[in-house]
Amino acid sequence: MRAGHGMTAPFFNPFALGEDPFAHFAEMRALGGIARGAAPYPELADAHYVFSHELVSRVLKHPALLQAPPGRYEEVRRKLVDQAPMALLSRSVMLADPPHHGELRRPVAGCLSRSAVETLTQGLRALSRELVDRAMADGRIDAVAGLAVPVSFWLLQEIMGIEIEDPWALKSVTSRMAGAFDLRTDQPPAASAAAYGECRAFVEERLAQQAFRPDGMVARMAREVAEGRWSREDMVANVVFMLFAGQETVVDAFGNAVVALHRFPEQRDLLERRAVDWSSAAAELLRYGASVQYAVARIAAEDIDLGNVGIANGEAVVAVLG
Ligand code: HEM
Structure with missing residues (x-):
């Protein structure tokens, strides 16, 4: 995947960061601020993570990045909210x-x-x-x-x-x-x-x-x-x-x-x-x-472009806040 400044950010794995993730977040910011990574829920294939202030603001305000858009994601959401805490949340x-x-x-x-x-x-x-x-x-x-x-x-x-x-x-x-x-x-x-x-x-x-x-x-x-x-x-x-x-x-x-x-x-x-x-x-x-450290994953309701990276309809985007 191409990141900003012509650099390629490595695959991001939030499950393997240990107790002090901040140095790693800074590294990802320096490498363009957006990367593919392991999905927050096993029901999703993978996700895009954004690390810079500018991209995080765009993700949190983007009208096509939603919690539960209709379409491909509906089945995943149904599985997720099947469990007791998520059903309430x-x-x-x-x-x-x-x-x-x-x-x-x-x-x-x-x-x-x-x-x-x-x-x-x-x-x-x-x-x-x-x-x-x-x-x-x-x-x-x-x-x-x-x-x-x-x-x-x-x-x-x-x-x-x-x-x-x-x-x-x-x-x-x-x-x-x-x-x-x-x-x-x-x-x-x-x-x-x-x-x-x-x-x-x-x-x-x-x-x-x-x-x-x-x-x-x-x-x-x-x-x-x-x-x-x-x-x-x-x-x-x-x-x-x-x-x-x-x-x-x-x-x-x-x-x-x-x-x-x-x-x-x-x-x-x-x-x-x-x-x-x-x-x-x-x-x-x-x-x-x-x-x-992480905002709730947003799901693209249509194909969109973020920081020169294309996000396809139905893909997840996680804003890294830490
Ligand atoms: C240092 C303190 C706090 C931090 C770091 C924090 C963090 C966050 C974050 C990151 C979100 C957004 C998650 C997302 O959209 O993915 C959020 C949402 C929210 N927080 Fe906080 N929060 C704090 C204090 C509070 C307090 C004191 C209250 C209420 C008394 C509160 C009530 C809410 C509510 C209602 C939302 C949902 C807003 C919406 O979706 O419109 N938070 N918070």
Whole structure:
């Protein structure tokens, strides 16, 4: 295959990268940023992977790169969503295509208006300050247990409008759920399927007791069901998805950021001397310590061209984010 700059990128195998894939991603970027590689699901023959910022943006915005286009891919998708976790996940906003994607996204957009985000930001600042002050008084802190988990769960509870009495119990469930997204496993492991069941039971209980605030995202989802736009299964799937996506990612990114600052004391020093401001550092730490390395595979709904490489109708494209 021809890549940009006249170089040929080697076949990319995400299953054989070990614990530190980033050097390999950089190499692939230098070789043109697009390569054929092993497919994320055994049901697909192979896939195209894109590594550069420009190609990743194009893939994520491309109107003909979809989650489940009709045609050749339908049979594959049917097999994929046959398994327990994928059956539920496939109803989530993340795995939906327009126009259904827009319908499933309405409660998310409604909860994250500019003014709502401003209020949430102030609340996050106040809570973080309180936790750090307490740690200063104690003289020590576990950055994940004492900061990342309380902060991310506070945010999630505020957005969703539900109470999560025991974040660690839910965290243990969502960590096991993450197995369903691990590209290195052919089949979602049984532990992941069981964890989806536990999370679903947690959600069903809240819904049965109507244990949610009237202005949160769960209430907005319940209105979609009551007004006939969503099925009840859509609501359960999307609450489960939010409980997972809204904190597992944040806690991991926070942990990675703390490790990076520990590993590069000269960078930490720049922050402590205020030579660099915290918001640019946060953006860079999110990029450097990405907690999600791969976007969900998109399937070409027609023949398209990406970075001088032809993608045939029905082929998969994976954007590499790390
Ligand atoms: C550092 C933190 C986070 C990271 C790294 C992250 C990463 C991602 C990625 C990569 C996707 C897109 C996957 C794809 O399209 O293939 C995504 C989608 C999504 N995330 Fe996050 N996320 C983070 C935090 C959050 C939080 C805090 C929430 C909500 C409280 C959230 C809710 C969502 C939703 C609803 C989608 C689906 C959007 C759509 O398809 O329209 N995420 N996230």
